[in-house]
Amino acid sequence: MANQGYINPLSPSASSYVKKHNVADAAKGVTWKGKMYAYPVYEQVQTLFYNKSKLSAEDVKDWDTLTSKGVVATDFTNAYNYYPVFFSAGTYLYGKNGETLNGTNVANSKGVAAMTWLAQQKSNKNVMQTSNALNQLKSGNAAATLDGPWDAANIKKILGKNYAVAPYPTITINGKKVQMQAFKGIETFAVNAHTATKNQKAAAALAQYITNKQSQLTVYKHSGQIPVDKTAQKSSQLKSDPEAQAVMTMSQTGYSVLQPKMSQMATFWNLSAPLINGAYTGSIKASQYSTKLETFQKAISQKN
Amino acid sequence: MFRKKNTLPPAATYKEVWRNGDQYTKLSFVFMGLAQIKNKQWAKGFAYLGTEIVFLLWFVFSGISTLSMLTTLGVNKTKRVVYNQSQGVYITKLPDNSVVILLFGVLAVILLLAMVFLYVTSLKSLRTLYVQNRDGTHVPTNKEQLSSLLDSKLHITLMSIPILGVMAFTVLPTLYMISMAFTNYDSKHPIGFSWTGFKAFGNVLTGDLAGTFFPVLGWTLVWAVAATATTFFFGVLLALLIESRGIKRKGLWRTIFVIVYAVPQFVSLLMMAQFLDLQGPLNTVLMNWGWIAHPINFIGASANATVARITVIVVNMWIGIPVSMLTSTAIIQNLPQDQIEAARMDGANPFQIFRRITFPQILFVMAPALIQQFIGNINNFNVIFLLTGGYPMNNSYNGAGDTDLLVTWLYNLVFGQTQRYNASAVLGILIFIISATVSLFAYRRTNAFKEG
Numbered sequence: 016m017a018n019q020g021y022i023n024p025l026s027p028s029a030s031s032y033v034k035k036h037n038v039a040d041a042a043k044g045v046t047w048k049g050k051m052y053a054y055p056v057y058e059q060v061q062t063l064f065y066n067k068s069k070l071s072a073e074d075v076k077d078w079d080t081l082t083s084k085g086v087v088a089t090d091f092t093n094a095y096n097y098y099p100v101f102f103s104a105g106t107y108l109y110g111k112n113g114e115t116l117n118g119t120n121v122a123n124s125k126g127v128a129a130m131t132w133l134a135q136q137k138s139n140k141n142v143m144q145t146s147n148a149l150n151q152l153k154s155g156n157a158a159a160t161l162d163g164p165w166d167a168a169n170i171k172k173i174l175g176k177n178y179a180v181a182p183y184p185t186i187t188i189n190g191k192k193v194q195m196q197a198f199k200g201i202e203t204f205a206v207n208a209h210t211a212t213k214n215q216k217a218a219a220a221l222a223q224y225i226t227n228k229q230s231q232l233t234v235y236k237h238s239g240q241i242p243v244d245k246t247a248q249k250s251s252q253l254k255s256d257p258e259a260q261a262v263m264t265m266s267q268t269g270y271s272v273l274q275p276k277m278s279q280m281a282t283f284w285n286l287s288a289p290l291i292n293g294a295y296t297g298s299i300k301a302s303q304y305s306t307k308l309e310t311f312q313k314a315i316s317q318k319n
Numbered sequence: 320m321f322r323k324k325n326t327l328p329p330a331a332t333y334k335e336v337w338r339n340g341d342q343y344t345k346l347s348f349v350f351m352g353l354a355q356i357k358n359k360q361w362a363k364g365f366a367y368l369g370t371e372i373v374f375l376l377w378f379v380f381s382g383i384s385t386l387s388m389l390t391t392l393g394v395n396k397t398k399r400v401v402y403n404q405s406q407g408v409y410i411t412k413l414p415d416n417s418v419v420i421l422l423f424g425v426l427a428v429i430l431l432l433a434m435v436f437l438y439v440t441s442l443k444s445l446r447t448l449y450v451q452n453r454d455g456t457h458v459p460t461n462k463e464q465l466s467s468l469l470d471s472k473l474h475i476t477l478m479s480i481p482i483l484g485v486m487a488f489t490v491l492p493t494l495y496m497i498s499m500a501f502t503n504y505d506s507k508h509p510i511g512f513s514w515t516g517f518k519a520f521g522n523v524l525t526g527d528l529a530g531t532f533f534p535v536l537g538w539t540l541v542w543a544v545a546a547t548a549t550t551f552f553f554g555v556l557l558a559l560l561i562e563s564r565g566i567k568r569k570g571l572w573r574t575i576f577v578i579v580y581a582v583p584q585f586v587s588l589l590m591m592a593q594f595l596d597l598q599g600p601l602n603t604v605l606m607n608w609g610w611i612a613h614p615i616n617f618i619g620a621s622a623n624a625t626v627a628r629i630t631v632i633v634v635n636m637w638i639g640i641p642v643s644m645l646t647s648t649a650i651i652q653n654l655p656q657d658q659i660e661a662a663r664m665d666g667a668n669p670f671q672i673f674r675r676i677t678f679p680q681i682l683f684v685m686a687p688a689l690i691q692q693f694i695g696n697i698n699n700f701n702v703i704f705l706l707t708g709g710y711p712m713n714n715s716y717n718g719a720g721d722t723d724l725l726v727t728w729l730y731n732l733v734f735g736q737t738q739r740y741n742a743s744a745v746l747g748i749l750i751f752i753i754s755a756t757v758s759l760f761a762y763r764r765t766n767a768f769k770e771g
Contacts, residue, residue: 147598212410290714
């Protein structure tokens, strides 16, 4: 949006306000090519929700023990869920900072290792491919699922007193145990560039107001979205909420990667879903992994 | 279809009108309507004159600039961000809005063509007037002309508003969409785009979309043939079955099948999608009975392409057979029974009667409708989109799945992750060319056309 000019950059005073009050990653999430373009308000990263009558906190620390004791209901057609396995395998998407066009390096042995892990899940009988994981949780066919804070209230209703949350487990890639990663997203409010010039300042002030600490905590109370304000994150309400704690653990480096903001991401989402799904179902054979990864890497690194 | 009209040579050539006409006639070649006014045809004359004046005013003040902007689609193609000191905020200056420029440009072209058409009609009217004056025949007065609008020329009165509507709501948007195919309008150029000629066509036919276009085209044609053939054939069989002697309460059976058709397609297809889901009722029942050990993936994202395609064709039969059955029933009830009686007396069995007598006659009557259905199935968006959403996923395609038709792929290209409006416009044009060619070819070959 910034590239096409739909939203305006933040004024210098607003930028310093955002940097001062919010956690570092939130400020990074709204920065593009050195300028900030929006006011961050919540952070979202997926966590593992599980039924604590069927699985213990120890079981869910590792994917292999998790799937030996209970069924995980998940969707391999959703690239948002499973592309981060490539991060766990040690590759980058658009470079370390997420802004380098030629910085994706999946066409190598690490990428192949990630694809192999995906393919292994097909024969794992406790991994259930489904498009409605919450239904499976409800009927008791599944004991765990990977989902985001937007569904926390629903899952709490489904599991009742058996509700439990944890950060992602570790997975075994190429024999080594690495942390399973997720995508991190920052929800923001931005000012429309089409606003009349005399209203721009007022629009910016409004955006700042609805994303300040008070507003963030109010929304947290009513719908469970995790605030990005530094002091809000330290408040007692969040400290006693297992979902908030799990999300904040997952927000750290090594657990999740901020979604890149390149305009090429549209092509990325388009092409990564069939790639991951192909690896999982086996329609892409192991011998084709390298070629498919190369095609994928080239396609998402096109300048446009 | 296109017989030559019997045209007589015109009563006077334009050269003769120009040479022999009076000064008003000569002036009417430039200022429409003057000759009509001199002949006291007030309404017609002032209408022509008024239209010409309005058109010239519009052309001078806005038409010329609109048309010239059409060639560039706006000069300013990049955005600039400036810091506004007084407000303390950044302001973005957007590039020229090519969408609006293109739209008004196309409108200007249409108006220009309409004016040319009007000019030609004024010349024709001029010639008629000249001939009437030369030969001494009665020149219609103003009153006679106005009343003829409600009488012998009623078709002009009635057709004017629909034609305006068609121009505004069908021709204008279609031309606008077609011209989009020759630009680079996509997610990277959403506001300011420019003409690129046949580049978008190149992308679809030989470029990055070619690997998706040809397989999807192949499946679209296979689907259209299979869907039309299966619904027609089984519909006919069902109709024959209900019509055969010995079936009581024919009305009841027909009603049951029509109820299937009466439920809106949206509802039936979405329910079918749930029904065939990996963890849906069908799989659960089959597993409970012990017929299968693992659930069958009919239409999921990881399903086998062939299984999904066959499932789609079968579900479409469930929706399409009732319609086909109804039309076939109407035809069967009107078939001459004497041929069938004679055949039966000669010892033909039901199968032979069906193959040699009944079926060819039904086919003869239904052929044009079948062609229509075939073209309709090429563009059958509902069944594919609601039932499978294009799934199973195919990793060699760009934006399409294994059951995607050209038209659902077009939808994905526009509303999916990559908004490639120009590629979609190209697809639309190609679909039209294919449909038009197939229909023309097929229609001319049907017996109904040859005899009628």
